Amino acid sequence: MKEKYPDIKVLDPQEEGFDQAQAIAKAVAIIQGNPDITGAFSTTGNGPTTWARAAEDASKKDLVIISMDYTRPNLDLVKAGKVYALVAQPLYEEFYAAVELLGKAIDGKPFEYLNLLPAPIVTVKDLDKYYAFNDRAEASIQGEPAATQPPAKPHRLALIQGLKGHPVHRLMQLGFQEGCKDLGYECDMLLTDSTSSPDIIALAEQALALGYYDGVVFYAWDDSFFPAIAKFKAEGIPVVDPHFTSFDQAKSGLTAVVGADVVAYAKAAAESMGAKLGGKGTVAVTVGNFNQTENLVAETFK
Numbered sequence: 001m002k003e004k005y006p007d008i009k010v011l012d013p014q015e016e017g018f019d020q021a022q023a024i025a026k027a028v029a030i031i032q033g034n035p036d037i038t039g040a041f042s043t044t045g046n047g048p049t050t051w052a053r054a055a056e057d058a059s060k061k062d063l064v065i066i067s068m069d070y071t072r073p074n075l076d077l078v079k080a081g082k083v084y085a086l087v088a089q090p091l092y093e094e095f096y097a098a099v100e101l102l103g104k105a106i107d108g109k110p111f112e113y114l115n116l117l118p119a120p121i122v123t124v125k126d127l128d129k130y131y132a133f134n135d136r137a138e139a140s141i142q143g144e145p146a147a148t149q150p151p152a153k154p155h156r157l158a159l160i161q162g163l164k165g166h167p168v169h170r171l172m173q174l175g176f177q178e179g180c181k182d183l184g185y186e187c188d189m190l191l192t193d194s195t196s197s198p199d200i201i202a203l204a205e206q207a208l209a210l211g212y213y214d215g216v217v218f219y220a221w222d223d224s225f226f227p228a229i230a231k232f233k234a235e236g237i238p239v240v241d242p243h244f245t246s247f248d249q250a251k252s253g254l255t256a257v258v259g260a261d262v263v264a265y266a267k268a269a270a271e272s273m274g275a276k277l278g279g280k281g282t283v284a285v286t287v288g289n290f291n292q293t294e295n296l297v298a299e300t301f302k
Contacts, residue, residue, distance in 0.1 A: 001283070001302055005274035008039075009282045013298040016042060016050055016286040023286075027054030030284045031063075038064060038281030039273050043297045044288030045069035045168050051286075052082040064276050066269050070122060070130035071167040072138075078124055084276060087269055089260045090117040091168060092133055092175035094242040095217065099157065099179030099187075101256045102215035105238035106155055113249050115258040119265035121272045136178075137170040156186040158207045161219040162200045164191035169219075172242070176217055188213075197224045204228040213237060220244065220254075229253040246292055262293060266300035 001010050014030060016023045027050050031037055040051045040063060047067030055063040065083045067074070069091065077083040094117055104111040122130060159176045163169050173189060180187035190203040201224070207213050208231055216232055216239045218225065230253045232239045238255035241247065245259040273283060285301060287294040 001270040001274055004271055005277075005279045007280045008274055008277060010302040011037075011282065011284045013043075013285040013287050013290075013295075013302075015289055016044055016047065018044075018046065018288060020046060020049065023050040024053045024057065027051055027284075027286065028058045030286075031055070031058040031060050034282060034284065036282045037284055038062075039277055039283035040065050040067075040286070041269060041273060041283060041301055042067040042286045043294040044286070045071060045074065046288070047286060048074040048077045048083045048086065052077050055082070064273060064281075066121070066273050069168055070133065071171070072131070072134045073167070075127050075130055075134070078122070079127055081124070084123065085269075085272055086122045087119050087265050088122045088130065089119045089243075089265070091171040091243075092178075093117055094258045094260070095159075095172045095175030096179035097175075097258045098217045098240040098242040098256075099176060099183060099185065101240045101258060102157055102217065102238055103155060103183055103185070105240075105255050106214050111256060113254075113256050114245060115256060116245065116261040116264075117259065119260040119262075119268075121265075121268050133171055133174065134167070137167075137174040154185075155183075155214045156188070156212060157215045157217065158213045159187065159189045159191070159217045159219075160200060160203045160207060161189070162192050162195050164189075164193055172219075197222070201225065201228050204232070208232065208235065215240070217242060220252075223247075223252070226252055244293070262297050263300050266297045270301045 001008055045068045051065045066085045068087050070088050101111055192199050218239050220241050221244050229239050233253045240256045241254050243259045245257045285298050
């Protein structure tokens with residue numbers, strides 16, 4: 001923002017958190033403490049609701065809001081004119097690509113460790129494609145226990161993920177399912193409602209004990225998952241981590257990572273915000289929590 005629109009002031013990032021009522025209250029406090037605020041950028045998928053509700057509660061009209069993820073509630077806010085734009089992280093695409101990467105690894109074909117995908121800025125004119133993703137995800141996604149018989153097809157893959165019913169995760173799971181279908185793989189989704197690392201790692205142990213998976217898509221967000229990944233590696237089972245792309249290959253033991261180019265989309269969000277504000281104004285920034293990825297997005301945006 002500073003490079004392209006030097007007359008726009010970007011406030012230091014504040015932690016939004018994941019309790020919706022508390023997040024809205026924090027956003028209202030930011031608006032009240034900065035009466036000249038004209039825009040808000042949130043790096044979390046709850047941000048559209050947080051800032052749209054805060055703008056209503058604080059009677060802040062014409063607040064330009066850009067935030068993350070094309071879940072149905074977020075799309076509805078754009079359609080209603082309450083949110084200006086969404087960063088369309090490649091939720092479906094990165095999980096589809098993870099299946100493709102596993103196939104290449106299993107078949108001994110060349111591939112890259114780091115795979116960065118575009119995350120376009122979505123405005124009201126772009127919504128149909130993303131509503132269609134939600135329609136398919138809501139119609140088809142169910143976590144299923146692993147089968148007890150060996151696979152009949154050449155490759156069998158497992159997706160291991162927590163928070164299985166979250167709208168964002170349903171879109172990810174759709175990408176996995178459709179990637180498997182298109183490539184002719186036999187695939188299982190080992191899912192839990194939990195967000196606890198030990199509960200998700202227990203699913204990884206289950207997959208290892210079954211002994212017939214050729215590859216694993218593992219939604220692993222920190223280094224607590226590395227010992228489980230090492231066990232897969234010791235058995236010659238490739239592991240691809242979608243969505244989290246900052247892990248070092250040697251330290252993590254991962255076969256490949258795939259996800260959004262966060263630097264690129266942060267810059268695009270800043271340019272979109274700056275253009276919409278006409279090059280002047282004050283913009284608040286909130287993050288879900290302070291972590292490596294969101295910190296980088298907030299810093300790049302500023």
